[in-house]
Amino acid sequence: MQNFEFSNSTKLCFGKNTQAQTGELIKEFNGSRVLIVYGGGSVKKSGLLDQVKRSLEKAGIYYIEKGGVVPNPRWSFVSEGAKLAKKDNIDFVLGVGGGSVIDTVKAICMQAVYDGNVWTDFYRKGEVAKNALPCGNILTIAAAGSESSANSVITHEDEKFKIGAYSPAIIPKFAILNPELLFTVPKYQIACGASDILAHLMERYFTNEKNVDLTDRLIEATAKTLINFAPLVIQNPKDYNAQAELMLTGTIAHNGILDLGRIGDWASHGIEHQLSLFYDIAHGAGLAIVFPAWMKYVYKHDIARFAQFFQNVFGINYSLTNLDLIVTEGIKRLEAFYTSIGMPTRLSQIDIKDDKIAEMAQKAVDSKRVGNFVQLSSKDVEKIYKLAL
Amino acid sequence: MQNFEFSNSTKLCFGKNTQAQTGELIKEFNGSRVLIVYGGGSVKKSGLLDQVKRSLEKAGIYYIEKGGVVPNPRWSFVSEGAKLAKKDNIDFVLGVGGGSVIDTVKAICMQAVYDGNVWTDFYRKGEVAKNALPCGNILTIAAAGSESSANSVITHEDEKFKIGAYSPAIIPKFAILNPELLFTVPKYQIACGASDILAHLMERYFTNEKNVDLTDRLIEATAKTLINFAPLVIQNPKDYNAQAELMLTGTIAHNGILDLGRIGDWASHGIEHQLSLFYDIAHGAGLAIVFPAWMKYVYKHDIARFAQFFQNVFGINYSLTNLDLIVTEGIKRLEAFYTSIGMPTRLSQIDIKDDKIAEMAQKAVDSKRVGNFVQLSSKDVEKIYKLAL
Numbered sequence: 001m002q003n004f005e006f007s008n009s010t011k012l013c014f015g016k017n018t019q020a021q022t023g024e025l026i027k028e029f030n031g032s033r034v035l036i037v038y039g040g041g042s043v044k045k046s047g048l049l050d051q052v053k054r055s056l057e058k059a060g061i062y063y064i065e066k067g068g069v070v071p072n073p074r075w076s077f078v079s080e081g082a083k084l085a086k087k088d089n090i091d092f093v094l095g096v097g098g099g100s101v102i103d104t105v106k107a108i109c110m111q112a113v114y115d116g117n118v119w120t121d122f123y124r125k126g127e128v129a130k131n132a133l134p135c136g137n138i139l140t141i142a143a144a145g146s147e148s149s150a151n152s153v154i155t156h157e158d159e160k161f162k163i164g165a166y167s168p169a170i171i172p173k174f175a176i177l178n179p180e181l182l183f184t185v186p187k188y189q190i191a192c193g194a195s196d197i198l199a200h201l202m203e204r205y206f207t208n209e210k211n212v213d214l215t216d217r218l219i220e221a222t223a224k225t226l227i228n229f230a231p232l233v234i235q236n237p238k239d240y241n242a243q244a245e246l247m248l249t250g251t252i253a254h255n256g257i258l259d260l261g262r263i264g265d266w267a268s269h270g271i272e273h274q275l276s277l278f279y280d281i282a283h284g285a286g287l288a289i290v291f292p293a294w295m296k297y298v299y300k301h302d303i304a305r306f307a308q309f310f311q312n313v314f315g316i317n318y319s320l321t322n323l324d325l326i327v328t329e330g331i332k333r334l335e336a337f338y339t340s341i342g343m344p345t346r347l348s349q350i351d352i353k354d355d356k357i358a359e360m361a362q363k364a365v366d367s368k369r370v371g372n373f374v375q376l377s378s379k380d381v382e383k384i385y386k387l388a389l
Numbered sequence: 390m391q392n393f394e395f396s397n398s399t400k401l402c403f404g405k406n407t408q409a410q411t412g413e414l415i416k417e418f419n420g421s422r423v424l425i426v427y428g429g430g431s432v433k434k435s436g437l438l439d440q441v442k443r444s445l446e447k448a449g450i451y452y453i454e455k456g457g458v459v460p461n462p463r464w465s466f467v468s469e470g471a472k473l474a475k476k477d478n479i480d481f482v483l484g485v486g487g488g489s490v491i492d493t494v495k496a497i498c499m500q501a502v503y504d505g506n507v508w509t510d511f512y513r514k515g516e517v518a519k520n521a522l523p524c525g526n527i528l529t530i531a532a533a534g535s536e537s538s539a540n541s542v543i544t545h546e547d548e549k550f551k552i553g554a555y556s557p558a559i560i561p562k563f564a565i566l567n568p569e570l571l572f573t574v575p576k577y578q579i580a581c582g583a584s585d586i587l588a589h590l591m592e593r594y595f596t597n598e599k600n601v602d603l604t605d606r607l608i609e610a611t612a613k614t615l616i617n618f619a620p621l622v623i624q625n626p627k628d629y630n631a632q633a634e635l636m637l638t639g640t641i642a643h644n645g646i647l648d649l650g651r652i653g654d655w656a657s658h659g660i661e662h663q664l665s666l667f668y669d670i671a672h673g674a675g676l677a678i679v680f681p682a683w684m685k686y687v688y689k690h691d692i693a694r695f696a697q698f699f700q701n702v703f704g705i706n707y708s709l710t711n712l713d714l715i716v717t718e719g720i721k722r723l724e725a726f727y728t729s730i731g732m733p734t735r736l737s738q739i740d741i742k743d744d745k746i747a748e749m750a751q752k753a754v755d756s757k758r759v760g761n762f763v764q765l766s767s768k769d770v771e772k773i774y775k776l777a778l
Contacts, residue, residue, distance in 0.1 A: 001403075001404075001406025001630065001634075002404065003403060003405060003407065004401070004403050004404065005400065005401065005402050005403070006400070006401045006403070007398055007399060007400040007401065008397075008398075009396055009397075009398035011394065011396040011397060012393070012394065012395045012397070012649075013390075013391050013394050014392060014394070014395070014649070014650065015390075015392025015393065015650075016392060018392065081722070090545050124496065136695070148456045170677065184775060210630075211630035211633065211634070212619070213614055213618070213634050214610075214614045214634050214637050214638055214641065215613065217610035217611070217613055217614050218607060218610050218641075220610065221603075221606035221609065221610035222603065222606070222607070224606055225602055225606050227601045228602070229602070241599075241600035244390045244600065244650070245390075245600070245602050245603050248603050248649065248650070249603050250609075252603065252646070255642070260401075260403070260637065261403065261404075261633070261637070320418070384391065
């Protein structure tokens with residue numbers, strides 16, 4: 001286990017009707033002039049945005065709003081949002097939505113108090129922001145885990161890069177987690193979210209760090225819960241109990257507890273980011289395609305760790321003397337899980353051909369180091385895309 | 390799953406030589422006049438206290454010290470410590486030790502800023518303190534989980550009560566967790582600590598709340614890790630990797646993550662507190678005696694939950710149609726685990742007879758509600774003590 005420092009102060013407000021507390025929560029964290037950020041029309045249609053505004057009004061909080069965040073959220077929106085926040089002396093940014101909205105909020109919070117260019121310094125160069133406006137969020141899909149994480153992923157449409165930034169300064173002050181708000185998420189989006197959560201668990205699991213048994217067990221426990229409940233939620237999105245499990249799983253998967261003292265891999269995220277950058281596909285769908293291919297390409301690097309994962313999460317007990325059998329069978333069952341929840345597992349299923357593979361592979365390594373468990377070159381990444389065809 | 394609010398902001402500083410950061414950490418949390426609290430001579434003998442003082446001096450921090458906290462820590466010490474803190478304008482209290490020291494620190498932090506009597510209002514009456522001085526700690530035994538919890542248990546020697554208090558205001562600002570500092574803990578104390586950790590997990594597990602699968606899985610994962618590593622640590626206390634697992638397990642078991650959305654039982658803690666109050670035994674040893682007896686007394690209240698625990702933690706697969714068999718076998722294996730690490734499982738093993746059972750049972754129910762999973766009367770508690778004879 002590596003030495004580590006950890007803290008996560010996000011206040012989780014979980015349960016029915018918790019969105020009614022929004023105004024009071026913002027006051028608790030000294031917000032008085034709020035920018036509300038959201039995506040498309042769903043939070044308007046559902047009435048959630050109105051409920052939130054009423055809560056802010058009741059608490060005597062001034063607010064402005066900016067809607068229109070798209071999946072694979074764009075730097076241009078961040079830039080506009082930060083200008084708006086500066087101009088109107090905003091002191092708190094509230095996201096109402098999923099990971100794209102919350103990642104956008106975090107980027108706005110950094111840019112609103114920074115004289116340089118946040119995209120260049122914190123996303124491209126990987127420097128760590130020291131300050132940011134405080135933010136909070138009301139989550140509307142279980143997926144990204146951004147609601148209590150220190151991370152944000154943004155796409156710069158002109159430079160054509162999709163990259164993450166990290167800073168403790170952007171950990172949200174609060175996250176309102178009401179499973180009822182997930183009842184109207186389309187089934188395909190629920191599945192994409194589940195795939196993203198599972199990916200966050202697997203990225204953390206595949207590490208070269210030895211003696212990380214507690215976090216191994218905790219990740220396995222969370223992955224088993226995800227695999228059990230995601231299909232139940234997709235069958236019946238109005239099942240409060242199943243949605244509650246999925247929602248809490250998404251938060252725990254990414255709040256930092258599960259990778260204490262270990263360095264995760266994150267190659268599959270880097271490889272997927274190019275797919276959503278080039279083809280604007282859903283991140284979760286891309287991950288369901290990339291992860292099995294990545295596993296096939298790297299598993300021999302530490303076959304015992306892969307065997308342990310598939311034994312403990314998928315319950316495969318197959319051969320003590322031929323771990324290869326466990327792993328190859330395990331990857332098949334992982335693919336079967338993705339298929340069962342309606343996720344693609346091959347690029348061909350979403351009509352992506354091999355014509356941009358070399359370009360995407362180059363972009364992946366140009367964006368960021370690809371892989372900590374096994375560091376991958378652009379040639380390696382190309383081969384993984386080809387395995388996924 | 391119940392609605393819940395949760396946050397835990399304790400900064401965990403885990404790993405080798407992290408005690409050297411103490412001074413800088415206190416500065417980070419705006420401490421400038423520090424009261425250092427510790428127990429007996431072991432932190433002096435080991436040189437830890439000197440290392441801590443050097444770190445504070447290097448950071449330019451003024452400090453005074455007060456040693457002498459005893460196991461089952463006393464209100465009289467708290468009272469003196471708080472007077473000292475007020476008199477010398479202390480703005481930060483640092484605990485160097487285990488749960489007794491840290492619980493004492495928390496009580497001092499409340500009393501130092503409170504005009505009323507903390508013992509009467511927050512321990513006896515169960516009110517929740519709104520303010521407290523900030524505190525931090527350097528942990529020297531994996532056990533109580535107090536290093537990042539909002540709880541403190543104190544014994545009032547004149548009133549003869551041992552009771553816990555809870556307040557978010559006493560969550561430590563930081564916890565320095567260096568497994569090397571555990572190398573010199575006597576084996577009996579290591580076992581007492583492991584028993585306390587396991588008890589924290591089981592208290593949380595036995596709940597009437599339905600649909601708490603994620604936290605069920607996480608508790609099981611943590612319990613499996615504890616049961617695996619405690620014997621390894623006792624075999625070789627200088628095994629850094631095993632100590633690291635045990636130490637992190639103790640923190641995670643009690644930091645609040647594992648009981649999100651559920652209400653734990655805590656009867657066994659209440660029942661044990663009378664044993665350590667009346668006989669001044671180690672809390673962990675008392676828990677190893679009380680927990681199996683409590684289980685025998687209440688398991689029929691929710692036999693499926695007990696069977697799930699023993700199946701998933703102890704790997705007992707015995708009978709789908711007679712869960713009773715799983716549970717009775719499970720309790721035997723739990724007792725065997727306690728025995729294997731050198732813990733007693735019967736009062737007779739530590740020379741406690743039945744003469745004070747009625748008095749202790751009455752004290753337990755006078756102190757606090759006993760049991761949320763099954764609420765127990767003094768007669769019930771008496772029967773549990775008798776089962777433990």
